Amino acid sequence: MTRTKAWLTAVAGLLLLAACGREEVPETPASFRSISPAVSSVTIPEGGSVELDFFVKDINFLFNYDVQSPSCQISLRRSGGSVPEYFAITSVRKTDSPGGYTAVISDRGVDPDYQEKVCLAMLVNPGLANESLILSGEFTVQSEAAADGRLRVRTGLPVVYIDTDGGKAVDSKDVFRPGTVSIKSFGQYEDLPEMACEIRGRGNTTWWWPKKPYLLRLSEKQHIFGMHKHKRWVLLANFMDRTLMRNIVSMKVASMTSLAWTPGCVPVELVLNGKHMGNYLLIEQVRVDNHRVDISKEGYLLELDFHYDNEVQWIDPHGRCNQRWDGIPFAVKYPDADSLTATQTAYIKKYISDAATALYGSNFKDPDKGYAQYIDIDSFIDYWIVFEVMGNHELGNPGSVFFHKEKGGKLVAGPCWDFDWGVLSYRTSPQARTGLVNGNAIWYARLFEDPAFKAKVKTRFQELLPQLETIPSYIDETEALLQKSADLNFNLWDPAEDASQNGGSIINGDENLSFHEAVVRLRTIYEERLEVIQKNL
Secondary structure (H helix, E strand, O other), X not given: OOHHHHXXXXXXXXXXXXXXXXXXXXXXXXXXXXEEEOOOEEEEOOOOEEEEEEEEEOOOOOOOXXXXXXXXXXXXXXXXXXXXXOEEEEEEEEOOOOOEEEEEEEEOOOOOOOEEEEEEEXXXXXXXXXXXXXXXXXXXXXXOHHHHOOOOOOOOXXXXXXXXXXXXXXXXXXXXXXXXXXXXXXXXXXXXXXXXXXXXXXXXXXXXXXXXXXXXXXXXXXXXXXXXXXXXXXXXXXXXXXXXXXXXXXXXXXXXXXXXXXOOEEEEEEEEOOEEEEEEEEEEOOOEOOOOEOOOOOOEEEEEOOOOOOOOEEEEOOOEOOOXXXXXXXXXXXXXXXXXXXXXXXXXXXXXXXXXXXXXXXXXXXXXXXXXXXXXXXXXXXXXXXXXXXXXXXXXXXXXXXXXXXXXXXXXXXXXXXXXXXXXXXXXXXXXXXXXXXXXXXXXXXXXXXXXXXXXXHHHHHHHHHHHOOHHHHHHHHHHHHHHHHHHHHHHOOHHHHHHHOOOOOOOOOOOOOHHHHHHHHHHHHHHHHHHHHHHO
């Protein structure tokens, strides 16, 4: 070795010692043998840090442990060499133990729920031809959220955890099971801390499918995902919807209109009694409330539903219904049956009858004597547009069709609800390829006989069209959001089983497609609906 090279080597050694904070220089430089964590796992509080002791052998091996330095030799790595995203070493200090050090590992705020096996990594001979990265044995780094022992489901969606007392099955639409609920949102929304709740089944046809829908009743009103406080929330299973987004897209379209209220909704993963149940849609229930159907105690919430299984219901003979009755099935959803008086029932039945009589009377077009004195025309137009754009034939079935009325006010259409059956599908509505789906639905057949009403519908559709044309992009965004969830969901459930509830025939027509193929089909039909509606108005 030349004198110049020897001098440079000595200077480099002194600089390394200075960087490592060591005072004594061994006569013979130590070689690296191994690095070992002192424990098999550490748990980091959210947004916090934890200390990890580790040991280096040989004890006199010198290395740069200043994590702020670009030449730092210590780091965390996965066994394959990649760097973990959720946490990192933020400082290292020497301890009094021979070869002992303490690393501070800090949460990076990327995700509050993680659990990973990692290694301590030592960069040996940095910058030289024999540079190498030597790893310790694996140890586990986890967040407090992951240390609670719950099943971890990671799809990018919030996870709703519900545990019934004693793990009892939710097997009834009538009996609430007491339990607890909590929601992990992973930074997307505010989490819901564990609280008492009750849960039962819900739905008509959908309750008999393998993947069950549920009604959740909290012990006290809570905000969920930024939506207004309430006790009651619905978990829609969307079992037969291969796209998992028919309800999501429909509520998005409805929110673009002037309808008084549209249920807010967020797709989630459901873990019930420790079992992953798949993708669900957590949605606001249709209820009378200041922030939902906002009517007073003297108001009415009505449902038009061919199931005809409500406590207070009747058939009005006016109008068009595709079911067995010569008329339209109405039911009172609010006030509740146990508080609804005979006088109130008689009033709302007469109001509906008077409205229908005026609509089908000879002066129905007259703004003073006809239907306009009974119904809120703007809401009926926007309500129809949502059903028509989405190709939802249940406006004429009718099923899950809602009207509401304030004391002294007119009959208002809405809110929208339950858009999974036959929506954006030519299978259930083949006429949608070239024409309107709901031109003859309930009272609309008569309303469209009024040229003034039809003109208003056409004008309103053109006003909404720029917003409606943004939905295809929204569908693409929703597909990306749901992709991982869909993969897991369809490993659990086969939507083609809906044929068992439909005379052996699948319902939407995309049940045997892949998730992506079904979404492309949905998007295409939506775009075609906009064109067809314009041609037919």
